[in-house]
Amino acid sequence: MSTNRLKELEQQARLLEMAPSKEPSIVDDIVEFTDQWIQSLPKEKSFYRDEDLKNLKGLKGFSEEGEGLAALLSEFNEEVLVPGINGGSGGHMGYIPGGGIYASALSDYLAAATNKYVGVYYAAPGAVKLENQLIKWMCNLVGLPESTSGGNLTSGGSMASLIAMVAARELSRVKAKDFERCAIYYTQHAHHSSTKAIINAGLKEAKIRHVPMDEKFRMKPLELQKMIEEDKERGLIPLMIMASAGTTDVGAVDPLDAIGEIANAHNIWYNVDAAYGGFFTLTEYGKKKLKGIEKADSVVIDSHKGLFLPFGSGAILVRDQKQLYNSQHLPANYMQDTMSNQGELSPADLSPELTKHFRGVRMWLPLRLLGIKPFRAALEEKLELARYFYQEVQKIPAIKVGPDPELSVFYFHFQPDGRDANLVTKQLLDEIHKDGRVFLSSTTIEGTFYIRVAILCFRTHLEHVQLALDIIREITSRITKSR
Ligand SMILES: *Cc1c(COP(=O)(O)O)cnc(C)c1O
Secondary structure, three states: OOOOHHHHHHHHHHHOOOOOOOOOOHHHHHHHHHHHHHHHOOOOOOEOOHHHHHOOOOOOEEEEEEEEHHHHHHHHHHHOOEEOOOOEEEEEEEOOOOOOOOOHHHHHHHHHHOOOOOOOOOOOHHHHHHHHHOOOOEEEEEHOOOOOOOEEOOHHHHHHHHHHHHHHHHHHOOHHHHHHEEEEEEEEOOHHHHHHHHOOOOOOOOOOEEEOEEOOOOOHHHHHHHHHHHHOOOOEEEEEEEEEEEOOOOOOOOOHHHHHHHHHOOOOEEEEOOOOOHHHHHHHHHHHHOOOOHOEEEEEEEEHHHHOOOOOOEEEEEEOOHHHHHHHOOOOOOHHHHOOOOOOOOHHHHOOOOOOOOOHHHHHHHEEEEEEEHHHHHHHHHHHHHHHHHHHHOOOEEEOOOOOOOOEEEEEEEEOOOOOHHHHHHHHHHHHHHHHEEEEEEEEEEEEEEEEEEEEOOOOOHHHHHHHHHHHHHHHHHHOOOO
């Protein structure tokens, strides 16, 4: 091959080195675009239904030659950012809202541009230390023991649950022939990622034992104990108890302490799904509410929920990181340089992932830059906002609420005299969605259709809750008059 061809290829390939100092600078344009987007949030809707956006053209295809940024940003805005739920909006009070704090976005920029490899200690001792420090901080927060605890930063709660399930399976030494004798305990309100973790861990044949709940949808410890004892007598192998520290449906916190006692007494892996509720331990109230979480063998926690980071941020925290290591560590020839036992445990030895985004930066930088205080305040604010919403919404005629919020989730429905409550509540939600200024979601509990409120976006403040109440007042009065 001639070196001329190489020069030619180099010339073309050098386009990939697009540094901020080079003209045209895309940095300023992207920052400007993002700034305007954030500034427009108070006026923007929280939700655009697909059927209301008739003029979407669909994303264009790829071509050999590059294109101008301005047109790309405008296409991105119209086709991607506008449709559906606005993930950054303070009016988003459905499902479990995220947030995406700006300091994290800039941290992602830092992580991506420098592209530090965070899989193994050998390649990036500082990066691994940074991630391990965050994991330790979270372990401390939920009260796992200082000396043995550890974990892994994951893409979210679902991956974290899977990692916990695999660790429990490996520790128990059950084999495929035993799987149908394994029993796993959780309530019907546990997140569906628990069932997914079981299936993905190959344990589809295991017996899923739905533990009965009290009137506030919390696991009944005595029933759990009875089930375990019966199962043991029948020759089953109790493999894991999955408690919830804040269910998605209603925000219920299982009695973590009592369940932990039972798990200990029977030596069963105790997983607490705190994907939604875990970071409320930063508040006084949350710390008390989640008492007993420190008894867990593993804790699932989502910083893209309770710490308002961009999506793709979760963690599995374990009481004994050796158990995680034993279930995930494998040697490989081409990794031989990295295998020295010096330094700290590597993320790749504690997770199914090898190469991954350097997620730690998006959590590390905001915590250091802003301090813990604003996070704590925001979480306390969300708890109070949910209580305020709950208290005010029941003053609206024909609105019936469910149990008072244990954290920042609750539900209600609309039941005017002589009308089908499911039907009119659906209509109410439809009209809230059509209006779009706030977004609420729904759930069905024991056959009844309910509107769900979940407050966790860092941008949600009193004004958004008041707006939501105004909208509900207006629509319900219109529906009532329209009979
Ligand atoms: C969100 C959530 C999950 C799943 O976490 P992802 O980050 O969406 O994968 C699991 N459990 C609970 C209670 C949740 O709220």
